[in-house]
Amino acid sequence: MTTPKPIATRKPAAESTHVVRGNPVALMRSLRPNAPPEIVLDPTVDPSRGTSVVPNVLWSRHSAHVRLSKCDGGSPSKGSKLSERKLSGGSGKKKWVLGGIIALLVVLGGVYVGGYFIAGNQIPAKAEVEGVAIGGLSPAQAEEKLRAELGPEYAKPITMAATDGSVIEIPPLENGFVLDYEQAITDAGGGFSWNPVDIINVFNGGGPVELPKLVDQAAVKRAVEGQSDKFVTEAENATLAYVDGAIARTDSVNATRLDTDATTTAVVEAFETRELEIEPVLSESEPAVTTQKVDQAVDTFAGPAISGPVTITAGDGSFQVTPEQIAQVTTLAFDESGTFSHSIDGELLMELTEEARTEGLDLADAKDASYTLSGGTMTVVPATDGGTVEPEAVVAALDEALVKEGEARTAAVEIVPLPADFTTAEAEAAKPKEVIGEFTTNYPHAAYRNTNLGRAAATVNGSVLLPGDVFSLNDTLGPRTAENGYTDGYVINGGVLVRESGGGISQAATTLYNAGFFAGLEDVEHKPHSLYFSRYPAGREATIYYGSIDMKFRNDTQNPIYIQGYVNKSSSGSRGSITFKIWGTKEWDRIVSTELVRSDYYNGETRTVTSADCEPQAAIQGFTVTWSRLFYKGGEVAKKEDYRWKYSAGDQIVCG
Secondary structure, eight states, X not given: OOOOEEOSOOOOOOGGGOOOOSOHHHHHHHHSTTSOOEEEEOTTSOTTSOOBOOOOOOOOSSOOEEEEBOOSSSOOOTTOSSOSSOGGGSXXXXXXXXXXXHHHHHHHHHHHHHHHHHHTTOOOTTOEETTEEOTTOOHHHHHHHHHHHXXXXXXXXXXXXXXXXXXXXXXXXXXXXXXOHHHHHHHHTOSOOOOHHHHHHHHHOOOEEOOOEEEOHHHHHHHHHTTGGGGOBOOBOOEEEEETTEEEEEOOBOEEEEOHHHHHHHHHHHHHHTOOBOOOOEEEEOOSSOHHHHHHHIIIIIHHHTSSOEEEEXXXXXXXXXXXXXXXXXXXXXXXXXXXXXXXXXXXXXXXXXXXXXXXXXXXXXXXXXXXEETTEXXXXXXXXXXXXXXXXXXXXXXXXXXXXXXXXXXXXXOEEEOOSSOHHHHHHTOOOEEEEEEEEEEOXXXXXXXXXXXXXXXXXTEEEOTTOEEEHHHHHOOOOGGGTOOEEEEEETTEEEEEETTTTHHHHHHHHHHHHHHTOEEEXXXXXXXXXXXXXXXXXXXXXXXXXXXXXXXXXXSOEEEEEEEEOOBTTBOEEEEEXXXXXXXXXXXXXXXXXXXXXXXXXXXXXXXXTOOOBOOBOEEEEEEEEEEEETTEEEEEEEEEEEOOOBOEEEEO
């Protein structure tokens, strides 16, 4: 265990007021603990003859001297303090003098001994310890009083505010601090003493003394260390970014830890001075990204970068990148060591500036070679090359100009040729030679059918799919609105026929689906109608609805395909038809469909609809249909695909 150390300097009692307990011998031994009392004999006295002792006590902290003098017998010696004559041989007058001296000494000794016993174990009258009067009390009474009045004050906890918001309390007397009441009482003059000055002080002496305090530094440090987790703050990097076209930043936060050695010292000092609240001593460490580093990045790059637009020139044209666009495409970053860097998203930059580039630069898009069909003859439409600016070059030019000011915020890039993906030569070599799949469906006369189906066929006509391309009917036709040339017609919605713009367009989907089916193209997406219509082959048909239901197929052949589409319009008394033909290079001997086998028939219900837009509807029978697509090569089925569809039963709708 660590020995407690004093933390206050005691004021030693004066040499003349040293406190002792017990008899004079004990006094002397206490003052010189390792030596016997020093006896000084008069050299003129013969120690072999009778002597009498006359005490001559010299009190001090360090020694006690007793001088012995010759009282009877022996020859006088030089330096003797008594008469050279024998006492017994003196005159009567001398005897009276000697007797008086002896009597006086006896009286004084009696007074001295009486004072010792009267003073007893009392503490000097004016003694006090840190403002608490203890004069006239015994040591036990004084200690009790000091404990009662000073103990609670020194027991009050020393507090400090933690970084987590809590208040830490360290009760000192429970954590290594000791109040030395006994030493304080001793310093004040308490206890029996043969020192005449101490005896006199009991009645009219004494004064203020301090209460000695001892401390076990290790115990105090353990108490401080036990609270160290309350002072832990983790470091936080400063941040920097562009948000909504402006600089957004946060400051760094230093990591903090409790300095237990320094805080222990502060607690000890607070106990001595009776300060109940101290400031904890914290050590701090910076994160990798400090506020100062963010300040520097803002000053040298982030601020200048969005200080104005940057002009990019190419050939005779130019376009601008706005500060808002710069902020959108630029990422600000710090690595683990706190080093700043930035990056520019070239793909996003080209996307955001596409309109400005198109308007400001004289660039032509490359056009792939294509085909046109006239009179049954397929002709190649030559490809044309274009020009472009490379994203990497635009990024580099922008980056170079970002830290410049004013008119200097400009940079040039080169226009590079942009060749067509499908060249004229490639188109000639792979020109579609024959129809590899076709299909026609008929429809009853209705003006909206002529309009909508005619518009769909004309839009699809001339589409070219290179190997691997996917055809989407919704993407090709776009929204079926009046602006796109469509009119209202009937569509199925919730099992009921209702009027909508572009109604009847599903017949184009069914016809084109079957053309692709017999051309052997890969079926990517199609969905038959929920209700069966007799003008379509059961199951082998498709509906579309813009934004939700599409019809797609992939050109999985080795050559381009060309889609031909046209309508023979209906008229009063005659049906119309829509035809799609797939031109390409045949890879299968033939592709056929098995019989469309129907089963599991069932009927719907009769419903009365009272809404103003009610359209009467005959009952439609529901059933399940199955079929297969067979691919022939070398006279045998080389591949087979099975299909199955269940039609809903259409309720009979009565308008009431």
